[in-house]
Amino acid sequence: MALRMWASSTANALKISCASKAHLSPAFSLSRCFSTVLDGLKYADSHEWVKHEGSVATIGITDHAQDHLGEVVFVELPEAGGSVSKGKGFGAVESVKATSDVNSPISGEVVEVNSKLTETPGLINSSPYEDGWMIKVKPSSPSELESLMGPKEYTKFCEEEDAAH
């Protein structure tokens, strides 16, 4: 019971800040969602995003994820040249006493890693979809992208997840 009260008071506090976020850049109505979801990306249910451009896909964690994690203080990333598998962990972010796995939405070869995150892990908080990107991958099975969520679906997924807790 106490957790519900805590959660709803936090949600109410976030709603106030969400209202101002709604005027900035999102593609979809944020009437009940508390974080930004961007058009043109695909989303995993573990809260990572993928941007597929030609032969390369860029991956990071969503605004919803960074908001729930808190201030990111350390990022663990794979080496370029390594491989990632759909649904499996490829790295981790550390925030507020916790290290949290980051999972790859797709399989493929890591072709580039965002080295700025070593010095400035906070980019994940301030710019989760742009400067806070984590890895770039050459997809080995492009059809995997089709099973990911689009922006509308992901927005609804976040709303349902937050409402259920």
Place this chain on the structure above:
Amino acid sequence: MGVSGKPAELLEIEPVLRDQVPVIRRFTGGGTVVVDCGTIFVTFICNKEAVPDLQPYPRPIMSWSGLLYSKVFQGIGDFHLRENDYVFGNHKFGGNAQSITKSRWIHHTSFLWDFDVRNMTYLKLPKRAPAYRSARGHLDFICRMKDYMPRSIFIDKTVEAASTQFSLRSFESEEIETLSETEFHPSTRLLSAEELEADVIAGR
């Protein structure tokens, strides 16, 4: 030390090496603690659905643990969860760390049962400290649990609080090892003297 801890920033390396204090890097986040024969470790390893209505993120998990321990310390020493520490008043007696994966999470605490003042001199003042610490040195910041509660009472009450959330069975530690059939390679490891020295040089 937590997963990303830099030894040279967190430890007084010279006395650590001189006194051959083992330094262990955990796989969980969080800070640095001195562990001695009195430390009490309490660890929760949970599947994502194990606690109803709990989102598997650091702050909800920390809050949940705070509620659980509130039952243990009811009426004792002005207990609360302060930022991410367990405190009596504004004195810390338990540090927390977590690791969260897709389908499960671990939350563990090392409770400062008692401590030797000399051991605190191995620790530097961390760069990243909670606001309520207010730049206090270790001895002004922490307190001894044994001054508040007998050890057996703490253990019994923690087990009792856990039983309000989960059904409980008791195992001896030797039994736990034989239960597991999977090959397990721990990532928690002992840091070598060479690694500790190298970190000092790298810092310079």
